[in-house]
Amino acid sequence: MINWKNLNELSSYQELGKVKPLDLAEAMTGQKGADRVGKYTVDMAEGLTYNYAAKAVDDDILGALAKLAEEAQLAEKFEELYNGAVVNTGEKRLVLHQLTRGQLGNAVEADGTDKRSFYIEQQKRIADFANKVHAGEIANAKGEKFTTVVQIGIGGSDLGPRAMYLALENWAKKTGTFKMNAAFISNVDPDDASAVLGSIDVAHSLFILVSKSGTTLETLTNQAFVMDALKKEGLDPAKHMIAVTSETSPIAHSADFLDAFYMDDYIGGRYSSTSAVGGAVLSLAFGPEVFAAFLDGAAAEDKLSTEKDLLKNPAMLDALIGVYERNILGFPSTAILPYSQALSRFPAHLQQLDMESNGKSVNRFGEPIGYVTGPIIFGEPGTNGQHSFYQLLHQGTDIVPLQFVGFRKSQIQNDVDIQGSTSQQKLCANVAAQIVAFACGKENADLNKNFKGGRPSSIIIGDDLNPKTLGALLAHFENKVMFQGFVWNINSFDQEGVQLGKTLAKAVLAHETEGALTEYSKLLNI
């Protein structure tokens, strides 16, 4: 029997507030700190590890978090979700993104079909299509091979797939699996589409129109923009464009497209990288086998997330430590800091994943809640961030919990020894240094140079970033966000907060405004 209770109704939450907080600076100094690094670590899938030694937790706090996880029935709620319960209460929908990469529980039937079979069928259709494009069997009007793939989409139909493409582009080039260049058009700013169209060979480009709803104004505008450009080149848009959408959307089964691949309403945009939304572009760019390996990594991490023991479940643990930092310690934000250039857009993806999912003020029944929910998420790859905003992270008045990601090896494996160390060693040295600097600080009589420390961080470490580790990394964060939503008793799978702005923008374009909106319209010359 599942109890969907608000966080402040749970006795384990009240108990958690009474546990003595850890003095992180003290705990991370000397031999004690060294021991923590070996102790507070848990295996993720695909050889990754989640190390939380530099988080402000000890055995007592972790024990209290385990009780909270149990009382909040996190494992049971995940089980409900993957067995097909209507967990998206706002939209009255099932939540099935895990099913795109594996079968964790019972077969799930919806709309009269077995959903796992439906997702597999779409993957097979995409694989077949991609193989034909690579072989030149599907080609442009002159029978020439497509060399570039361009995704047109926004939000979840852009950020995840773009971050995943960038994460694997150099790996694919290095391993000989690279098939096609990919580019992305998302913003309705005409400079976005123009710049992309100006940088590619349009006659040899295949466009993927990606919109789950098929109604997103920006995406449909960019589709028309691209169709116009194709026509101006004397090309038939219907021979250069495929669609990824839900079967019920207005753009499904349209003659405007060479082919169409489907996802459905049970996969939220920000959770759609492992569906056809990511599958089409990644299979075309790197080949279906690479996409399949990415799915395997995600499936393996999902499996780990079913573990009931908190200390063996990295996503649940990461989620609970985040709740402790947000609700007990009162920290308002979290920074995502990958020490990997390939993950340059990963923080942007996590901004949507986390903030659109957990930026909520009512519970899953639509009732107000009396505690804070999702933190503000931001980030940049290291070491670039160090030379930008780390000043505030080290000495600012707010404490910002940090999520580092690092790999022992670079992707391209082209490196030079300069002054006794390689660039990769310098990169890794910096992340190690930052973790300890943030946690331990450094006293100085000159307060301007004093570091208080006590700034918590965790790190996910792997040997290298490849399709499997990337899949595991993505699923870790998806599951972390889901578990946090369960703790806060909110619905992490709808996004009503984006509607008002869309409605008002439509009113502006229709010149049906009043008051301040009319004045802003005039200021912007609309």
Ligand SMILES: O=P(O)(O)OC[C@H]1O[C@H](O)[C@H](O)[C@@H](O)[C@@H]1O
């Ligand atoms: O894929 P689409 O239906 O075009 O949606 C694209 C995006 O727009 C919406 O406004 C939502 O905020 C996002 O969750 C979604 O990913």
